Amino acid sequence: QVQLVQSGAEVKQPGASVKVSCKASGYTFTTYYIHWVRQAPGQGLEWVGIINPGAGTTFYAQKLQGRVTMTRDTSTTTVYMELTGLNSEDAAVYYCARDLRRIPAPAPGAFDIWGQGTRVTVSS
Amino acid sequence: QSALTQPASVSGSPGQSITISCTGTSSDIGGYNYVSWYQQHPGKAPKLLISDVSSRPSGVSDRFSGSKSGNTASLTISGLQAEDEACYYCSSYTNRITFVFGTGTEVTVL
Numbered sequence: 359q360v361q362l363v364q365s366g367a368e369v370k371q372p373g374a375s376v377k378v379s380c381k382a383s384g385y386t387f388t389t390y391y392i393h394w395v396r397q398a399p400g401q402g403l404e405w406v407g408i409i410n411p412g413a414g415t416t417f418y419a420q421k422l423q424g425r426v427t428m429t430r431d432t433s434t435t436t437v438y439m440e441l442t443g444l445n446s447e448d449a450a451v452y453y454c455a456r457d458l459r460r461i462p463a464p465a466p467g468a469f470d471i472w473g474q475g476t477r478v479t480v481s482s
Numbered sequence: 483q484s485a486l487t488q489p490a491s492v493s494g495s496p497g498q499s500i501t502i503s504c505t506g507t508s509s510d511i512g513g514y515n516y517v518s519w520y521q522q523h524p525g526k527a528p529k530l531l532i533s534d535v536s537s538r539p540s541g542v543s544d545r546f547s548g549s550k551s552g553n554t555a556s557l558t559i560s561g562l563q564a565e566d567e568a569c570y571y572c573s574s575y576t577n578r579i580t581f582v583f584g585t586g587t588e589v590t591v592l
Contacts, residue, residue, distance in 0.1 A: 393581070395528075402485065403520070403528065403571050405581040417579045420483065458518075458533050465575055468518035468533035475527055 360384035362392075362454050362473035369479045370444050377440040378476045380454030387435040388412035391457035391466045394428065394439045396450040397475075406452070408466060409437055444480045451475040486511065486572055486584035493590040499560040502587045504572035505553060510582055512553035516575035519548055519557045523568045531570075532557060559589070567591045 365379040380392065394406040407418035409428040416428045427440045441448060453476075455469035487505040494500040504511065504519075511517055517535045520528035530539055532548035535555065545560045555574070559566055572584035 395583075402586040403522075403573075403583040405573070405583060408581075419580060420578070453527055458530070458539075465514070465516060465579075466581075467516045467575060468530055468573070469520070469528070470530050470533075470539070472527035472529075 360456070360471050362456060362471055364452075364454060364473040364476045367477040367479070369481060371482050372445055372480055374444050374480075375440060375442040376444060376478050377438055378452050378454075378478070380437045380439070380473050382411075382435045382437065382456070385456075387430075387432060389460050391459075391461060392428075392430075392437045393455045393457060393466070393469055395453045395455055395469065397453070398447070398450040401450075404450075406439065408457070410461060411435075411437060412461060441478075444478075446480055449478060449480045451477050483510075483576060483578065483580060483582045486574060486582055488570075488572060488584040488587045490585070491588045491590065493592055494559075494562045495592045496562055496564065498562050499558060500562060500589065502557045502559075502570055502572075502589070504555045504557070504574075504584045506555075506574055506582070507553055509578075510553075510574040510576040511550065511555050513577055514575045515550070517548065517550055517555040518573045519546070519555075520571045520573065521566075521568050522571065528571065562591055564591050 456471040458468040519532040
């Protein structure tokens with residue numbers, strides 16, 4: 359079945375970087391966009407960015423530009439999200455989610471299949 | 483990009499219908515028919531309920547329906563059930579090739 363399996367929880371110090379992985383299975387990896395969404399404790403959902411696993415192209419939320427990088431490894435069908443310069447506001451559960459539409463599509467449209475989430479704690 | 487505006491909470495009795503609004507701008511909801519809705523139970527990942535304003539993915543109950551008028555989208559839950567108690571989020575594609583979520587609405591079944 360289609361599933362996204364994420365890496366385990368991380369604890370990082372302020373100013374450090376974190377890299378979270380998301381392994382896709384059950385479908386052709388390069389045919390669906392992958393999004394990253396985060397949720398701070400007790401807060402709502404926040405879109406982080408999107409990657410086209412085939413082309414490697416990315417788009418990021420404006421507030422995270424310059425600190426976030428999304429990459430992929432087609433040989434292991436894994437997408438990565440790296441966030442640098444961590445601060446307390448980055449503490450959250452990070453989810454990867456597959457888009458609903460097959461590539462190419464007029465535009466990505468919805469978050470269909472979700473990973474289990476990865477908790478990132480920022481603490482000194 | 484500011485979050486889309488949702489009511490903080492909505493409640494209803496079992497069997498009743500409730501509607502959750504989601505207000506944005508012409509740069510997001512008003513400009514595209516790419517509005518989606520998600521249900522999230524505590525400690526769980528969100529679940530897609532509605533895509534493209536009013537399309538229901540396979541397996542989602544037909545008690546959930548979506549619509550849009552201008553810059554405001556709406557999710558209606560009919561025949562409210564205890565299991566519907568959760569937090570609901572809207573989302574929209576935007577003109578900057580990004581996405582924005584709503585502020586979230588807690589649904590309480592009385």
